[in-house]
Amino acid sequence: MRHTNRVLVTGGAGFLGSHLCQRLLKIGKEVVCLDNFYTGTKENIRALSNNPHFEVIRHDICQPLSVEVDAIYHLACPASPVFYQRDPIQTTKISVLGALNVLDLARRLKVPVLFTSTSEVYGDPLVHPQREDYWGHVNCNGPRACYDEGKRCAETLFMDYHRQHQVDIRIARIFNTYGPQMNLNDGRVVSNFIVQALQNTPLTIYGNGEQSRSFCYVDDTISGLMKLMAKPHCHQPVNIGNPIEKTMKEIAQIIIAATGSHSTISYHPLPTDDPKQRCPDISRAKAELNWEPVVDLKEGLQKTIAYFQKKIHQLNVVSV
Ligand code: NAD
Ligand code: UDP
Numbered sequence: 001m002r003h004t005n006r007v008l009v010t011g012g013a014g015f016l017g018s019h020l021c022q023r024l025l026k027i028g029k030e031v032v033c034l035d036n037f038y039t040g041t042k043e044n045i046r047a048l049s050n051n052p053h054f055e056v057i058r059h060d061i062c063q064p065l066s067v068e069v070d071a072i073y074h075l076a077c078p079a080s081p082v083f084y085q086r087d088p089i090q091t092t093k094i095s096v097l098g099a100l101n102v103l104d105l106a107r108r109l110k111v112p113v114l115f116t117s118t119s120e121v122y123g124d125p126l127v128h129p130q131r132e133d134y135w136g137h138v139n140c141n142g143p144r145a146c147y148d149e150g151k152r153c154a155e156t157l158f159m160d161y162h163r164q165h166q167v168d169i170r171i172a173r174i175f176n177t178y179g180p181q182m183n184l185n186d187g188r189v190v191s192n193f194i195v196q197a198l199q200n201t202p203l204t205i206y207g208n209g210e211q212s213r214s215f216c217y218v219d220d221t222i223s224g225l226m227k228l229m230a231k232p233h234c235h236q237p238v239n240i241g242n243p244i245e246k247t248m249k250e251i252a253q254i255i256i257a258a259t260g261s262h263s264t265i266s267y268h269p270l271p272t273d274d275p276k277q278r279c280p281d282i283s284r285a286k287a288e289l290n291w292e293p294v295v296d297l298k299e300g301l302q303k304t305i306a307y308f309q310k311k312i313h314q315l316n317v318v319s320v
Helices: 015-026 042-048 088-109 145-165 189-198 218-230 248-259 283-289 297-319
Strands: 006-010 030-035 054-058 071-074 113-118 169-174 203-206 212-214 237-240 245-247 265-268
Touching (some): 006 015, 006 088, 015 218, 030 042, 042 054, 071 218, 088 113, 088 145, 113 145, 113 218, 145 169, 169 218, 189 248, 189 297, 203 248, 212 248, 218 283, 237 283, 245 248, 248 297
Parallel strands (some): 006 030, 006 071, 071 113
Antiparallel strands (some): 212 245
């Protein structure tokens, strides 16, 4: 396999991107982090900024780019429903134009390019758990469509650049991931519940809380992405997620217990098209990559809670 040294991470200042940059530096890569700081922060990459092998480029992925690298991880795109629905037209543009721009770059440089797709391509799935050969059940004009259809179109572009131009693609379909370096105001369920629990305010369950998700700790997700990139000729989509499924009610109770919180639960309307169930079938990742999650939910949540505790403490100190 081609030896890759200089790696571009688009969306490198975001939650997953900042962890990926850190892990790539650890194994001796030069890392170029590209971001426009829409949802990512300089704080996420502050610890890396003195590393001579780390470089940051402020750039909007909707614009063409030119940078000499040996591999590309393409993550740039807001991932939280709150943020991707704030400017839905921009979300579709980021997904489609962003994919075209990184694929053109990968084609010119003849380097592998990994796309972080999502379990959202399965929509509100009628097949459970979800295997990669399930085509999904997506509302193409609902409020989630900017993200779901944007990601589906990006997958189409990745496959077509592979078939038409032999670009060496990888497609990771990531399921809900949590961990340190999520934004306090990210709006996704794990960060919301932890911040609410730590502040002893009610945990906001949308709908009746019976909907399910399967949560993967960030270190496991990043290992999956790196193994996928390292696997030659793996051009089919691969689910990366933790198959242990929980309802939102269960997650709320687990987080209340883990934080020792006095929070109660408050119920709010379920957002339109909110998927009822999500659970990855990870047989392909196990067989092709020899990958499966190793961090259990309680351990991952403890690390995440410790991170948010520190963040909230810092904010309180600053505001005093
Ligand atoms: P995030 O919002 O924390 O990070 C996204 C990063 O992309 C941010 O740093 C943001 O500033 C940057 N970005 C957004 N628009 C950009 C643009 N136009 N140009 C350049 N940079 C831009 O989200 P995340 O959770 O780290 O997700 C990273 C990727 O993984 C996304 O593509 C997301 O769709 C995918 N994904 C994440 C999850 C998850 O659970 N975290 C699940 C499925 C898929
Ligand atoms: N959710 C919730 N309370 C919150 C935030 C989210 O009950 O404060 C629910 C949301 O309706 C969804 C699930 O938690 O059913 C996961 O939401 P998230 O935004 O984290 O991810 P996604 O819907 O994209 O899987």
